[in-house]
Amino acid sequence: MKSATPEKVVLYWHRTDLRLHDSPALHAALELKPQIFIPVWTWDPHYVYRSRVGPNRWRFLLECQNDLSKSYTQLNAKQKLWVVREAPQTALPKLWKAWGITHIVFEKDTDSLAEQAGVEVMMKMGRTLFDPDELVSKNGGKATMSMAQVEKAAGKIGDGQPAKPVEAPESIPDPWDKDGMDLGKIQQDEVKSDPDLNADHRTSKDQQYTQIMGPKGDFGVPTLDEIGIRSKNVSTPHHGGESVALKILAGYIKDEEYIGRFEKPKTSPADFEPQSTTLLSPHLHFGSLSVRKFWWDVQAVMDERKKSKKHNATIPTNLPGQLLFRDMYFGAQAAVGEAFSRTYGNPVVRFIDWHLQSKTPEELAHGKPEIKFYEVDSSEAEEWFLRWKEGRTGFPWIDALMRQLKQEGWIHHLGRHSVACFLTRGGCYVSWERGAEVFEEMLIDHETACNIGNWMWLSCTAFFAQFYRCYSPISFGKKWDPEGAFIRRYCPELAKFDKKYIYEPWRAPIADQRKWGCRVTGDGSSSTNEDGTIYPKPMFDFDERRTICLDSMKNAYHVGLHGNDRQVKDGSWKKSFGLEADKRPRKKQKTEK
DNA sequence: GTTGAGTTGGCCGA
């Protein structure tokens, strides 16, 4: 039982800030000078079923939580991160009552929490350089759709610079004593495992979550085993945690040439061990690194270089520019709202007659079949999509990237460009929404606003419109990595191929294929046959597909529909697209060489 | 109305 009635009992809700440094919300919570302070993560067991999160991202999250918990304990031996196993909507009211909470404080996000009688709710922006809502309001209330708009709008906020980082706490107040924290009698609400989007990654399909305090009754950070994710499916070499993030950042900051000269388009998508970019994006996602600390640490280096007359790269290709792009996507998401992550009902996204479209709300309601595009039959597009997802398209550059994505949960930004263009406007003509779902599951740095924004960019449905600039699955990789080291690493069956054929192994003479220990045949559904190791033939003639896609994009742009147009919602868009695509004469498929 | 710029294309010829 709680012996006294303290004036301030603060529940700090960690959500998008798994860190102690530069957290404006945490800072504000401690400024209240609470007698009792409880830093909480509400862990929603439903999330394991209803969200697309692959094993690599799960582990990254848990590592962030463990690191944060350890940091709390270092500041106060009685403290830790208290992980409550229940969805916040139902957990928080229970906690207010059980712990006598007077204040709840958390970092502002797009969703809001209703004020409850007797509890003061405080939110502080801390996830982005600028408050997305403010950015939008300074952009005339409109979604931020270009870098020019972001720079202009940001210039009108305060002094035009992001806020300076706040101090990390040097001490943390106590939580309740052991008995005061006990929630033993409180039952967790029932967990429904339907729909189940992550069945493949789970150890047990009937995993039950009944203990709001966790299996040991101590609010400990869950293990992969507890949340039912197969740890053997974790294959990423990248690790989570604030201490990891700060160490990585400090390492780059020491390298003033790297910081000052960084230009994203000049960093290679084919580099590995080490990769050419910082790989700090997952830390920005989980909040194990503050984006404002990143910004100001970089800025300090660039200021020093400027003083000694050394050249600095400029926005938008330099490091601060990269962080501004993140704010642009958050601003667009904030303005559009929930419809931002899909086509239907989204005013900023172009409607294109892709294959494998999402169903419209009307179609779902009336049980109509999924929209099918008419340029090729949809079973072919479905096959292309699966082969893309699994890294067996027969184009080594694309397959290597997709295999890196699956193994490591991360690929370079330009690699994402390559595979996204290939799936959508520059190859398969499959809806960007299908690709975004795959990235959502596999990326350890998956951030909805950025992922969706980048897929729109690459598919030329928003942010970018020059659809005639198409990435070649052969030339683009070759430009960065003529020896094919990246392909040899992630498609080891091709490791012995001469560099002359490494991007186009189907052109290698059969005698050479035999000599190099891998025959190019089949569709990739098997990695061996009676001849031994095999690598798939390309799933289509790329030049032919590029021409078809370009023509179809031209037509779609000519029609000019957007996600919120009536014709899109009621399905009558098909009339506007007319006969062009399916009646267009098509070249005969070239025979494989 | 025109013009030029836009984070990151490919190809050919000099």
Add this chain to the structure above:
DNA sequence: TCGGCCAACTCAAC
């Protein structure tokens, strides 16, 4: 390695 061209998008500045 570089520049010009391909066939052509949008938006802001003028």
